[in-house]
Amino acid sequence: MAKETIDNLPPLREVIAEHDLAAKKQLGQNFLLDLNLTSRIARTAGDLSNTTVIEVGPGPGGLTRAILASGVKKLIAVERDERCINALTDYLAPAYPGKFEIISGDALEQDFEALAPAPRRIMSNLPYNIATPLLIGWLKNIEAFEGLTLMFQKEVADRIVAVPRTKAYGRLSIISQWLCEVQPEFNIDARAFTPPPKIQSTVVSFTPRPEPLAQASWNAMEKVTAAAFGQRRKMLRQSLKSLGINPQDAGIIETARAEELNVEDFAALARLLEAN
Numbered sequence: 001m002a003k004e005t006i007d008n009l010p011p012l013r014e015v016i017a018e019h020d021l022a023a024k025k026q027l028g029q030n031f032l033l034d035l036n037l038t039s040r041i042a043r044t045a046g047d048l049s050n051t052t053v054i055e056v057g058p059g060p061g062g063l064t065r066a067i068l069a070s071g072v073k074k075l076i077a078v079e080r081d082e083r084c085i086n087a088l089t090d091y092l093a094p095a096y097p098g099k100f101e102i103i104s105g106d107a108l109e110q111d112f113e114a115l116a117p118a119p120r121r122i123m124s125n126l127p128y129n130i131a132t133p134l135l136i137g138w139l140k141n142i143e144a145f146e147g148l149t150l151m152f153q154k155e156v157a158d159r160i161v162a163v164p165r166t167k168a169y170g171r172l173s174i175i176s177q178w179l180c181e182v183q184p185e186f187n188i189d190a191r192a193f194t195p196p197p198k199i200q201s202t203v204v205s206f207t208p209r210p211e212p213l214a215q216a217s218w219n220a221m222e223k224v225t226a227a228a229f230g231q232r233r234k235m236l237r238q239s240l241k242s243l244g245i246n247p248q249d250a251g252i253i254e255t256a257r258a259e260e261l262n263v264e265d266f267a268a269l270a271r272l273l274e275a276n
């Protein structure tokens with residue numbers, strides 16, 4: 001597909017110039033203007049014809065256009081930059097009557113379940129400064145979503161998909177993989193963005209598991225992973241002392257370190273904590 005041909009809309013650079021959308025660093029704005037790449041991201045989500053997608057931070061609308069062009073049932077975008085909202089209202093909403101809605105507001109304050117009917121999916125080139133808190137919020141309520149298709153800075157994506165005994169393995173790996181199958185899709189070079197960030201980016205797909213990998217409560221999982229990785233070089237008998245549990249009571253060697261445990265081990269510790 002040639003650039004700028006996924007729809008008959010003006011090129012993104014024209015939209016940016018006309019609506020004065022110079023990127024603002026404090027809003028984590030790095031715009032993706034290559035419609036081949038945005039189409040590739042949209043395609044990773046598969047068939048969207050029955051799905052309502054919620055997009056966080058549409059900016060000038062690169063990914064937004066690709067999602068709309070893919071035949072999505074409906075797209076609801078949440079953006080806090082009024083300049084982008086005005087631009088999208090002007091040039092994109094009229095091209096997709098009834099299919100595209102823009103919510104003005106802070107994504108951190110949204111009730112995503114209330115925004116759209118099921119089946120719903122989150123898709124976003126995330127503002128990097130709030131990517132982790134947004135992800136944690138969605139994971140906490142993951143049954144509400146058919147899936148998440150998210151772009152992170154590569155270092156965060158590496159943590160999400162990391163396996164035990166690696167440097168990147170930690171709380172984000174455990175909580176993500178406990179609840180979802182996580183798939184790194186592809187990297188995007190910094191030069192593809194305007195302005196280019198300092199780091200590479202990676203698109204990650206999250207598919208909720210029918211059941212979590214092991215039984216445990218969210219709160220207990222948060223507590224044990226926080227305590228264990230808060231002192232990741234210490235043995236578990238030391239790092240879990242503050243929680244008043246002994247890893248041996250969950251069948252885990254007390255001299256082990258946090259990064260040696262898999263998701264099921266952490267769930268066993270979480271159940272032990274709850275039982276105490």
Ligand code: SAM
Nearest residue numbers: 030031032057058059079080081106107125127
């Ligand atoms: N989707 C566009 C793209 O791919 O070119 C823009 C992505 S840019 C990395 C992040 C976007 O999130 C910006 O449009 C920014 O204004 C928006 N944003 C930043 N903080 C936000 C927040 N708290 N709530 C909603 N949108 C936010």
